[in-house]
Amino acid sequence: MPPSIREEVEKANAEAVSRLMESEPYWVGMGVAEKVIPGLKGMKLLHAGPPITWERASGPLKGALIGAVIYEGWADSPEDAERLLRREEVVFEPTHHYRAVGPMAGVISPSMPVFIFKDLKYGNEAYSNMNEGLGKVLRYGAYGSEVIRRLKWMSDVLYPVLEATIKEIVRDNGKGLNFKNIIAQALHMGDECHNRYVAANSLLLKEIAPYMFSTGIDRGDILEAYRFIAKNIIFPLNMGMAAAKVMTLAAHGIEYSTIVTVLSRNGTDVGIWVSCLGNEWFTAPAPVPKGVWFPGYSERDANPDLGDSSITEAAGFGGFAMAAAPAIISYVGSTVEFAVENTRRMYEITYAKHKYFTIPYLGFQGTPTGIDLRKVIKTGITPTINTGVAHKKAGIGQIGAGIVTFPIEPFKSALRRFAEKYGL
């Protein structure tokens, strides 16, 4: 007797989540986006979340796109940049269509340096840009001269140091830097690896410092790069996201699998992908996060949620592992009880407990891993993540941080499509 669809789904989900957990994300290289990301050519920009038009784009996304146009030298002023974008002379597409990810606005332009991550078990590659730090930064929609200056410095100084460093690491061990190990260790040291990377940053520097200093690059540049990373406690976020992307790619495209492989937002809409449904977006309006605000700002100034960083939760860490990171509550305006309860709640919608990412406080249980569309529908529980909050106007930047829960509608639409695809 042929297996029922339910049996097929069970089998497919077991395979998808196993691949997600067994994948081996390594940082293997650095490169200029247009040279390493297939298809990123000409006057094209990538952005976080599902597809969006200029008219519907949020303030921070517009700000980041304007900043990237200026950074590329395609326009000299914000007004000229906006004109190019409005006329579609500069086009923009979702990062996920290019196996790339970026936090908040997530804008990657052709000449930006990117991290190259490779899954040494299943072979997938993914890319992410370098993290600029907190405050007035491109990813939060700021595009002032200091933002562009920092991006240029990152390209001119930080990138060559990191490129030479990772070459040294690959030369030494033949593989690159095992980022899964860094995440697993950081979860035991008080990080959840979405908005808190304090431990991960120290682990990263401990791993790479000897190689940085053996690159032969000017020591002044190395020290500048080292200090920038050490000061920016969120620096490994983009690397964690690229690692999460290769993990979820390993689970993507498996026939019958109802595991969610992309969870993302563009500041206007949220969108998800489901393994068996390919690259089709299921979307709904993005909610505004609830949290704490920087002095002078309030929820009235906040933009709806944005960023690809929720790929971390899709991979089984980040907000889903908040029980591992009680200290994050001061950043997102929550309580320790909530941090623990949120992790417990996410077990109800995930397929498995992670084999390698564990939470000491919960008796070293694995983190909730593999969001299962079926469980979301059955329980009515949707993914809850932690997040930074951008001002709704272009050009201002970050104004707070908080917690956001995804709406149920994209999951309902995806289940509907599943029924159509498999003739239910």
Place this chain on the structure above:
Amino acid sequence: MRKAKAKLRSSHIGLKVRDIIKELTNGQSVNPTYWSFKSTLNLVINDQLITLTFKPVRSAFTINLVWGPQALPMNYLFSDPYGRVIMSLRDNEIIISCDGGNLLIDLTDSTTWIPRTLKPVSNCRTLSPNLIIKASRTLRGLASIVGCGIGNEVISAIKNAARRLARTSLENYAEFLHELIKSLGLGDGLTPGVDDFLMGAAGTYNALIRLGVVKHQRFSVSFSELLRRTNTLSAMMIEESLGIGLNEGIDGAAVSHATQDYDGLINSLITLLGLGHSSGYLQALGSLTTLCLSSSDSLSLGDCVRNVFP
């Protein structure tokens, strides 16, 4: 021991709850009866049911809550069923104090949810029996995938009731619904299986009457009769579903039928699956049984149950 405090935001507040809450502005309600679960807290205040829930299914007697930075599971706070509870309203904020701590519900951003079946639909044109049967197949397939099972004793009870009245038409549908009442309380869970099926079947029937699709007497049953057969909370939920307290899944299914909106019907059935376990699935099957019977004069109850039921 330190008392817990949860501060939640409400996304939607049901039409009926808004009126009940207004009464709290004049004072407090002390010791309402309550049942608490992880996602849901059911309270009875002055014989009125109020459900506070994190689930995204709305109804006229529900306050929908957003799981946010200050949230805690309901049974974390309300862990003592005999504990003292005080409920009051202040500055658009509901305050529920109990032995476990305080629950504050901010209503500032809350939208009032109004059932769409309150008023008749003009130019009513209903979905065909074929589409209702197709929707049933989809529902059964999705329920299987999602993992909503039904106990054999519940299936048998419903099918037996239908078998006894197999030739019943929509005109005599109330007979079938009364027959089901004899089996209330059968099945597992807070709302036993037959209760859920009745909520869907009878709730949809009365909704179709309000919409003008069906021109018969509204189905009713006394609360004391319900209480003789099933638990208090389930009896209250059945009573609500017979009136405007039906949930948005049943409400949407009835409206979709009356407006020939097949997509809307499927979406409503998926919404019902979100009630969890077997409750939503049985409500959906009940609703489809009623829709099937109302979709054609030539179909009998026996035909409909055969086509709709697993």
